[in-house]
Amino acid sequence: MHIEENKSLKNYNTFGINHYARHFVTITSVNQLKEILKNKLYGQKLILGGGSNMLLTKDVDTLVMHINLKGISITYEDENFVHLKIMAGENWHELVQFCLSKDYGGIENLSLIPGNTGAAPIQNIGAYGVELKDVFLSCEALSLNTKKLQNFSLEECAFGYRNSIFKNREKGNYIITSVTLKLTKKNHNTAVAYGAIQEELEAMQVVKPTIQDIS
Ligand SMILES: Cc1cc2nc3c(=O)[nH]c(=O)nc-3n(C[C@H](O)[C@H](O)[C@H](O)COP(=O)(O)OP(=O)(O)OC[C@H]3O[C@@H](n4cnc5c(N)ncnc54)[C@H](O)[C@@H]3O)c2cc1C
Secondary structure: OOOOOEEOHHHOHHHHHOOOOOOOOOOOOOOHHHHHHHHOOOOEEEHHHHOOOOOOOOEEEEEEEEEEOOOOOOOOEOOOOEEEEEEEOOEHHHHHHHHHHOOEEHHHHHHOOOHHHHHHOOOOEOOOOOOHOOOOOEEEEOOOOOOOOOEHHHHHHOOEEOOHHHOOOOOEEEEEEEEEEEEEOOOOOOOOOOOOHHHHHOOOOOOOOOHHHOO
16 A cells, blocks of 8 residues: 655635645555554545545645545345445545446436535435435445444434435544445336426427436
8 A cells, every 4th residue: 555745736626726635545355444543643635536625725734534435336236226335435426437338227317417426425416306315325434433334224324315324423533435226127116297397308309218318
């Protein structure tokens, strides 16, 4: 694991602001994450996903941990549903594209939301009448206190509008390492009630929209 010093964060935040991190590490495995959290040299840490919801106003005088855990796997599937476990560093929009390519339904309305999957539960991302919670099964998160992985169910996440336990009671206490979603393989529950979607589908003269049309 390579810890860099005085690293420019220009390429790690959507605004392209050129502030520097005193220490910077890219995390590519859960074991690395556990190891670095045990290291007492670095006190406070800043968790960085895709950097789309971060406005850097000055240099960061701590360790910036860029969560770059990768991988998408099927943990369960039957005729109708698939459960996908997505590691935190997977880009959200690329995940939507992946699901569309497999004809997995449920997150097509959430196309083009910037950022990574690990940050999605924090504010219960949503768009066009659909929220993450509608397809969310669970997530795994590493506790900064116990340094152990914990599983959070839908109920435990206490999702609300752009809100969750990770923004409230447990703010700053966990690093989300993966998210598991329940998606449809057929008979997709397409959500088209949102005005802008309806207008666009009408303009496209689509009567029975597919999840690809909605995206
Ligand atoms: C142009 C634009 C459009 C947007 N549109 C929408 C929209 O339609 N709907 C919507 O819901 N949101 C929207 N957002 C907000 C943004 O997409 C979400 O907040 C997204 O989840 C941020 O992901 P990120 O990986 O970039 O997070 P970052 O910016 O890297 O981090 C955001 C916060 O989450 C924390 N964090 C990041 N990853 C983890 C992790 N793995 N574990 C624990 N904490 C973590 C960070 O410490 C930070 O506090 C938009 C943002 C922009 C800039």
